[in-house]
Amino acid sequence: MIKEILRKKKYGTINVNKTENGRIIPYPKYTKKEKEEKDREVENDLWIRCKGCDETLLKEDIIKTSYVCNRCDYHFRMGARDRINLILDVDSFMEYDVEMKTIDPLDFPGYNNKINKAKEKTGESEAVITGEGRINGLAVVICVMNADFMMGSMGSVVGEKITRAIEKAIEKKRPVIIFSASGGARMQEGILSLMQMGKTAAALSRLSNEGLLYISVLTDPTTGGVTASFATLGDIILAEPKALIGFAGPRVIEQTIRQKLPEGFQRSEFLKERGFVDRIVHRKNLKNMLYKILYIHSLGGEKNE
Amino acid sequence: MNSSLNFEKPVIELESKIGDLENFASVSGVNLENEINILRKKLDNIKNDAYSNLTPWQRVKIARLQERPTSLEYIEKIIYGFIEFHGDRLYADDHAIVGGIGTLKGTPVTVIGHQKGKNTNDNIKRNFGMPHPEGYRKALRLMKQAEKFKRPVIMFVDTPGAYCGLEAEERGQGEAIALNLFEMSRLKTPIIVIVIGEGGSGGALALGIGDRVCMLENSIYSVISPEGLSSILWKDASLAEEAAGIMRLTAQDLFEFNVIDKVIKEPLGGAHKDVDSTSSKIKQYLIKELPGLMDLDIDTLIQNRYEKLRGMGTWG
Numbered sequence: 048m049i050k051e052i053l054r055k056k057k058y059g060t061i062n063v064n065k066t067e068n069g070r071i072i073p074y075p076k077y078t079k080k081e082k083e084e085k086d087r088e089v090e091n092d093l094w095i096r097c098k099g100c101d102e103t104l105l106k107e108d109i110i111k112t113s114y115v116c117n118r119c120d121y122h123f124r125m126g127a128r129d130r131i132n133l134i135l136d137v138d139s140f141m142e143y144d145v146e147m148k149t150i151d152p153l154d155f156p157g158y159n160n161k162i163n164k165a166k167e168k169t170g171e172s173e174a175v176i177t178g179e180g181r182i183n184g185l186a187v188v189i190c191v192m193n194a195d196f197m198m199g200s201m202g203s204v205v206g207e208k209i210t211r212a213i214e215k216a217i218e219k220k221r222p223v224i225i226f227s228a229s230g231g232a233r234m235q236e237g238i239l240s241l242m243q244m245g246k247t248a249a250a251l252s253r254l255s256n257e258g259l260l261y262i263s264v265l266t267d268p269t270t271g272g273v274t275a276s277f278a279t280l281g282d283i284i285l286a287e288p289k290a291l292i293g294f295a296g297p298r299v300i301e302q303t304i305r306q307k308l309p310e311g312f313q314r315s316e317f318l319k320e321r322g323f324v325d326r327i328v329h330r331k332n333l334k335n336m337l338y339k340i341l342y343i344h345s346l347g348g349e350k351n352e
Numbered sequence: 353m354n355s356s357l358n359f360e361k362p363v364i365e366l367e368s369k370i371g372d373l374e375n376f377a378s379v380s381g382v383n384l385e386n387e388i389n390i391l392r393k394k395l396d397n398i399k400n401d402a403y404s405n406l407t408p409w410q411r412v413k414i415a416r417l418q419e420r421p422t423s424l425e426y427i428e429k430i431i432y433g434f435i436e437f438h439g440d441r442l443y444a445d446d447h448a449i450v451g452g453i454g455t456l457k458g459t460p461v462t463v464i465g466h467q468k469g470k471n472t473n474d475n476i477k478r479n480f481g482m483p484h485p486e487g488y489r490k491a492l493r494l495m496k497q498a499e500k501f502k503r504p505v506i507m508f509v510d511t512p513g514a515y516c517g518l519e520a521e522e523r524g525q526g527e528a529i530a531l532n533l534f535e536m537s538r539l540k541t542p543i544i545v546i547v548i549g550e551g552g553s554g555g556a557l558a559l560g561i562g563d564r565v566c567m568l569e570n571s572i573y574s575v576i577s578p579e580g581l582s583s584i585l586w587k588d589a590s591l592a593e594e595a596a597g598i599m600r601l602t603a604q605d606l607f608e609f610n611v612i613d614k615v616i617k618e619p620l621g622g623a624h625k626d627v628d629s630t631s632s633k634i635k636q637y638l639i640k641e642l643p644g645l646m647d648l649d650i651d652t653l654i655q656n657r658y659e660k661l662r663g664m665g666t667w668g
């Protein structure tokens with residue numbers, strides 16, 4: 048099989064080149080820049096290179112394993128729709144606020160254009176999808192961020208959709224699950240983006256006052272203003288393996304302290320060691336873990352009252 | 353004075369010329385009153401020109417001046433009998449945030465603020481006003497204490513941002529900021545926030561949730577620094593002036609976006625030119641706003657605070 052042949056090679060960017068006599072030859076070694084370009088070519092095709100083990104994998108295969116490498120368990124980033132399909136029961140999802148539109152309050156150069164490109168690229172209207180659905184029958188309100196949409200950045204629409212979802216959960220007395228994937232606050236909306244941090248945190252404090260459950264799931268990457276607001280406010284905080292999680296981005300920290308960061312710094316496992324994550328959960332177990340937590344909470348805890 | 357900014361040069365030159373003439377007049381006994389008066393008039397005009405239409409970048413410069421009054425300087429002038437308290441009871445005492453208790457016109461208050469240094473040594477101790485998680489946790493401890501004893505909280509915001517370092521990350525910088533937002537939004541006592549210098553992103557907002565939020569005229573408040581924005585947009589931090597021009601970070605901008613309730617006027621040239629008058633304006637604002645907030649029942653207070661936060665942002 049082609050895959051078997053490829054796996055034996057050391058190159059991260061092997062592609063299939065057939066010569067005229069039908070022989071398969073690997074690509075030669077490349078400089079880093081060439082390698083990155085080739086990666087892009089490869090990724091546009093049927094293949095994708097695993098950042099965990101450097102293997103070239105058939106896209107078809109990793110889709111079957113919910114974008115997890117079947118060699119090394121590397122968790123690829125996952126689109127928000129795929130995530131919803133993975134977590135919620137079939138046909139149980141009802142989306143909120145589909146029509147809400149992003150506007151450009153600062154007349155920020157190029158912002159409208161960026162939004163349009165992100166819409167084209169993802170087929171979504173913003174960096175978060177919100178709604179309600181069921182997990183093995185249990186009703187939840189769910190928000191899923193999309194890292195592909197302008198780095199999953201939080202502007203007014205993202206903040207408002209999440210806030211409305213939380214308020215809906217309060218109204219319906221349902222637990223909330225938020226999947227974070229974000230580079231932080233969206234600079235193109237200036238101070239209004241920053242204020243979304245306060246707004247979402249305030250909505251979560253209301254949810255908490257009502258005794259309702261909030262499970263935060265941190266996925267790669269969760270940084271900046273999202274980390275400094277709803278992502279770290281979960282009653283229970285789960286993380287996918289090896290996700291980048293932090294307030295400041297690694298590059299900013301390296302510039303500030305003028306030294307290289309240690310291996311694994313700001314990854315899920317590191318955060319768990321430092322006490323900021325309850326559990327790291329493999330994607331294949333995520334739905335079941337969420338269900339188990341939801342189920343225990345659904346039993347209530349008022350026996351002594 | 354090392355606080356002079358480029359656009360202030362004509363003002364400072366003329367001021368020193370007038371000073372020279374006055375000296376000469378008193379030493380020599382020559383009457384130069386007319387000449388001096390003419391120059392004084394001219395000085396007023398130049399000052400108005402230089403200061404009344406400051407660009408966003410000029411305000412950034414003023415907001416960051418080392419001479420700009422810090423939290424402790426305002427506290428000394430506004431709060432009677434201030435006692436500073438230290439530490440977060442978890443890890444350490446962060447000198448980039450100060451807090452304690454005192455009275456304002458006889459009313460007990462808790463006061464918390466970012467604290468920048470006034471010279472290099474002081475700035476090293478204060479980490480240039482950039483807090484670690486323990487700073488935010490100290491602030492939260494003092495806020496909960498204020499809630500328990502039913503004291504209003506007065507917040508001074510003045511930071512380039514939360515510190516972006518290895519240890520800050522290890523100790524949960526994001527979580528510390530988030531928890532302050534969460535708890536401040538439901539704190540059962542009034543909170544008044546005054547942005548006195550730099551409002552640097554999440555690190556500022558972590559002390560910035562309140563029933564009233566106001567800004568000094570030349571203070572700034574933004575989601576990212578102008579340098580940060582220009583290096584992202586144009587891969588060049590030296591274009592910060594251009595970045596400042598598009599990001600809408602002045603007090604007036606925030607007032608127009610309904611993010612703040614009031615812009616407090618500064619003396620011509622900036623708060624540092626007359627700390628007493630700036631302090632007294634802040635004090636007047638506090639004395640005007642606090643009684644109304646303290647009269648509200650707690651549920652209404654918190655409901656209003658929620659609605660204020662709830663209104664942030666714009667969409668179609």
Ligand SMILES: [Zn+2]
Nearest residue numbers: 097100116119
């Ligand atoms: Zn792999």
